[in-house]
Amino acid sequence: xxAGSEPEPLELDxxxxxxxxxxxxxxxxxxxxxxxxxxxxxxxxxxxxxxATGGGAEPPQRAxxxxxxxxxxxxxxxxxxxxxxxxxxxxxxMAEPNRSRLLGDVGENAPRHWLWGGPGTPPVHALAxxxxxxxxxxxxxxxxxxxxxxxxxxxxxxxxxxxxELTDREPFGFRDGISQPLVEGLPKAAxxxxxxxxxxxxxxxxxxxEYGLLTxxxxxxxxxxxxxxxxxxxxxxxxxxxxxxxxxxxRQFRQDLDGxxxxxxxxxxxxxxxxxxxxAGELAARMMGRWPSGAPLVRAPHRDDPALASDNDFGYxxxxxxxxxxxxxxxxxxAHPRDSLDPDPGTARSIAIGRRHRILRRGRAYGPDGGAHGxxGRAYGPxxxxxxxxxxxxxxxxxxLNANISRQFEFIQHTWLNNPTFNGLYDGPDPIAGARQDHRxxxxxQARPVRTRYRDLPQFVYxxxxxxxxxxxxRALRYLCEGTRMEPGP
Numbered sequence: 001x002x003a004g005s006e007p008e009p010l011e012l013d014x015x016x017x018x019x020x021x022x023x024x025x026x027x028x029x030x031x032x033x034x035x036x037x038x039x040x041x042x043x044x045x046x047x048x049x050x051x052a053t054g055g056g057a058e059p060p061q062r063a064x065x066x067x068x069x070x071x072x073x074x075x076x077x078x079x080x081x082x083x084x085x086x087x088x089x090x091x092x093x094m095a096e097p098n099r100s101r102l103l104g105d106v107g108e109n110a111p112r113h114w115l116w117g118g119p120g121t122p123p124v125h126a127l128a129x130x131x132x133x134x135x136x137x138x139x140x141x142x143x144x145x146x147x148x149x150x151x152x153x154x155x156x157x158x159x160x161x162x163x164x165e166l167t168d169r170e171p172f173g174f175r176d177g178i179s180q181p182l183v184e185g186l187p188k189a190a191x192x193x194x195x196x197x198x199x200x201x202x203x204x205x206x207x208x209x210e211y212g213l214l215t216x217x218x219x220x221x222x223x224x225x226x227x228x229x230x231x232x233x234x235x236x237x238x239x240x241x242x243x244x245x246x247x248x249x250x251r252q253f254r255q256d257l258d259g260x261x262x263x264x265x266x267x268x269x270x271x272x273x274x275x276x277x278x279x280a281g282e283l284a285a286r287m288m289g290r291w292p293s294g295a296p297l298v299r300a301p302h303r304d305d306p307a308l309a310s311d312n313d314f315g316y317x318x319x320x321x322x323x324x325x326x327x328x329x330x331x332x333x334x335a336h337p338r339d340s341l342d343p344d345p346g347t348a349r350s351i352a353i354g355r356r357h358r359i360l361r362r363g364r365a366y367g368p369d370g371g372a373h374g375x376x377g378r379a380y381g382p383x384x385x386x387x388x389x390x391x392x393x394x395x396x397x398x399x400x401l402n403a404n405i406s407r408q409f410e411f412i413q414h415t416w417l418n419n420p421t422f423n424g425l426y427d428g429p430d431p432i433a434g435a436r437q438d439h440r441x442x443x444x445x446q447a448r449p450v451r452t453r454y455r456d457l458p459q460f461v462y463x464x465x466x467x468x469x470x471x472x473x474x475r476a477l478r479y480l481c482e483g484t485r486m487e488p489g490p
Contacts, residue, residue, distance in 0.1 A: 008207055010185040010200055012055040014231075014244045014473045018065045018129060019204060019401055020055030020186065022177070022362050026063055026131035027166040028138040029364050031250070031397060032145065033116055034126040036075045038153030045076075045481035048128075048148040054474055062141050063131040066477060067248045067469035069093065072125030076480050078241075085218035086470065089405040090247055094466045095119060102410060104418040104435025109463040115159070115252065116465040122158045124467050127250065129399075159465075161252065161397050163364035168294075171255045171365050171394045172284070172432070172460075175294035179312050179336050181358040195338075196312070198355045205403050206231075206243030210356045215403040217242025218470075229479045244473030246401045249359075249409045251466035253433075254395040260284075260460045267454050283454070286445050287431040289330030296332070301325035315339035317346035323446035328423040331432040334416045340423070357416075359400040359408050367394050395464070405468060433461045 012020060023029070045066075053063040068076065070091045092099060095111035095118055105111060111118035128145055132138035149155045170176040181198040182189035185207075189197045201209035205217040218241040220230070225239035233240045261280075268279035285291045291304035298320045299308050317339045320326055326333055333340075336358075341350045402408035416422055417430040420441065429435060431443040436459040443454045472480060 007184050007200065010055075010183075010204065010207070011244055011473075014475050015055040015204060016065045016245075016471055016474065016477075017053040017055045017059065017063055018248075018362055019246055019360070019471070020183075021058065023059070023063055023131045024166065025058065025060070026133055028133070028135045029129070029131045029163045029166070030138065030142065031161040031163075031399075032128040032130065032142075033124045033158040033161065034128060034149065034155045035123050035158050036072060036125040036154075037156050040151065040153035041155055042076060042481045044149045044151065044154035046478075048145060049474075049477050049481055051144070051148075052474060052477060059131075061133050062137055063129075064141070064145065065129040065471065067127045067129070067471040068480070069125055069127075069467055069469055071123060073470060073480070075125055078480065085216055085242060087216065087247065087405055089410065090468045090470060094249075094251075094468050099410075102414050104413065105463055105466075106435070107437055108459070109435060111466075114463065114465045117467045118465070121465075122156075124158055126155065127248070127467075127469050162366055163397060164367040164394075166364065169365075170396060171257060171367075172260060172288075174288055174290060174292050175309060177361065178290070178294050178310060179332065180361060181355075183360070194313070195351050195355075198358050202355070202358060202403055202408070203246055203360050203401050205245050206240060209403060210352070217245070217403075225479065227482075229475055229482065231475065241472070241476050241479065243476070245476055246403060246471045247405050248469040248471045249398070249400045249402070249405065249466075250469065251398045252395065252464040253398055254393050254462045254464050256458075256460050256462070257394055259458055263458060263460075283445075286327050287330060287443060289326045289332035297326035297330070299325075315346075315351075317350070321345075323423075324448065327443070327445050329425050329428045329431065329444060331417075331430055334422055334430050335412060337416070337423075357408055357411050359402045359412065362399045362401065364397050364399070365395070366397055395461075401471065431457055435459070 017023070048064070048066070051064050052066055053059050070086065070093060089099065100106060100111055112120060114121060117124055130138060130141050130145060132141050150157060168175050168177065182192055182196045183200050183203055184197050185200045199208055199210050201207040201215055205215060209215050214234070219233050219237060220239040220241050222238045230239040230241055231243045264280040264284050265275050268276045268283055270276050285297060290296050291300060293304050293306040293309040295305045295308035296311055296314055298314050298316060299311055315338045316326065316333060337354055339346055339350050341353045344350050400409055417433055418435050420427050420429050425444065427440070428442050428444055434441070436457065441457050443457055445452045
C-alpha cells in the first residue's frame with residue numbers, strides 16, 4: 001500500500017468481535033478450555049459456529065468467540081500443506097522448554113507447575129470465550145455452549161476460567177486498560193488519530209502491518225477449499241485461511257495481593273518501625289508508573305490527580321528523560337516505551353519502532369471464585385488435578401491479540417518486561433510483573449540528589465497456565481468445522 005493511501009477497509013463481518021472490541025458492556029465472562037474427544041468435534045463445532053460473534057456491531061446481550069491451539073487445528077483435520085504459514089511460536093506452543101526460558105517461565109512459573117496448558121495437564125485444543133451482560137445470561141449461554149459441544153466423541157471440558165465482574169481496576173487496585181493501541185480502519189482510530197493508531201495488520205492477519213507488508217499467515221492450496229468458503233490470497237496463490245484472523249495469547253496470572261502490600265509496607269517503614277501508608281502508596285505508584293486513578297507520573301509526579309485519570313497523550317524522552325517523574329523501570333514505561341526507544345529517542349522514528357511491538361489486551365480479572373476449575377466445579381490443584389479446598393486466589397486472565405507472537409507479545413515479555421538491563425538499568429526486571437529467579441532483583445526510583453534502590457523484590461505475579469491460540473475469521477471458522485474432507489480437488 002502506497003504511503004498516504006487509504007487503508008484497506010476491514011471486513012468486520014468476517015472478523016471475530018474480540019478483535020474489534022473488549023465487550024465492556026458485557027460485564028460477566030468465562031473462558032472454557034476444551035479437549036477434542038473424537039470425530040464428532042467438527043459437527044459439534046458446526047452447531048456453535050452460527051452463534052459466533054462478528055465485529056460488525058456491538059453485541060447488546062452476549063458474545064461467543066472461538067480459538068484453537070496448533071494441536072486443535074491439526075485434530076480438526078488441517079495438516080500437511082494446511083499447516084504451512086502458521087507461525088513457529090504457535091506450532092511449538094507456549095510450554096515448549098526453549099520458549100519457557102525466553103518468557104521467563106522458570107522456577108515457580110515453569111509449565112510443570114501450571115494448572116492447565118502444561119506437560120502434566122490434560123491437553124487444550126480449543127477455547128470458547130463467553131461474555132454476557134450479567135451472570136444470569138452468562139449461565140444460560142454456558143449451558144447452550146456445553147449442549148452444543150460436549151458429548152461423546154466431541155469435546156470434553158478441561159477447565160473453566162471464571163472472571164470477576166468487569167470493572168476498570170486490576171487486582172492490585174490500579175486503573176487498567178488506559179493505554180490501548182487504536183486499530184487503523186476502526187471508527188475510534190479515525191476519530192482519535194495520533195501516535196496510538198497502529199496498522200490493522202499488526203493485529204489482524206491479511207492486512208498491511210507497520211512494515212507495509214502482510215504478516216505470514218496460513219494459506220491453503222486452492223484445491224483444499226473446493227467449495228470456496230475462504231477468501232482468496234491477494235496474489236492468487238490459494239485460499240487464505242488466515243485472513244481476518246489473529247493469534248490469541250492466554251495466560252493465567254495469580255497476583256499475590258498480600259505479598260505486594262506487605263513488601264510496600266516493609267519497604268517504607270519509618271525509622272521507628274511504624275508503617276507509612278502514604279509512602280507505601282507512592283512506592284506502588286512508582287513501581288507501576290501510574291497512580292491508582294490512572295494518572296501518569298510524568299504528568300502528576302508527586303500525588304494522584306484523578307483529573308488526569310484517562311490521560312494517555314504523553315511521551316517520556318522530552319518530558320522525563322531521566323526518570324525523575326516516572327522511574328525508568330516502571331511497569332507502564334516498559335510495556336509501552338512510547339518515544340524513548342533507540343536509536344533515535346524523542347523522534348518519530350522511535351515512535352514508529354514502538355508501533356511494531358504493540359498488542360491488543362482483552363484480559364479479565366478473576367477473584368476468589370474465578371481461578372481454574374474442573375468440569376465438576378472444583379478448583380484445580382497442582383499438575384492440573386481437580387482438588388478440594390480453595391481456588392488459586394485473585395489475578396488476571398491475561399488475553400492479548402497480535403499478528404506476530406514473536407515480534408509482539410514475546411518481544412515485550414522478554415526484551416522489555418523481564419530484561420534487567422532495560423533503559424540503562426542493570427539488575428531490575430519489571431517490578432510488578434517481571435519474572436524472578438531469586439530475590440536479588442531491585443527497583444530503582446531515580447531522584448535528586450540521590451536515587452532510592454529497593455532491594456530483594458519478591459515475585460508478585462505467578463504464571464498458572466497458558467497457551468497460544470489461532471483465532472480464525474468467521475469464514476475460516478466455518479471452514480474448520482465443515483463436514484467435507486480437507487484435500488485437493490480432482
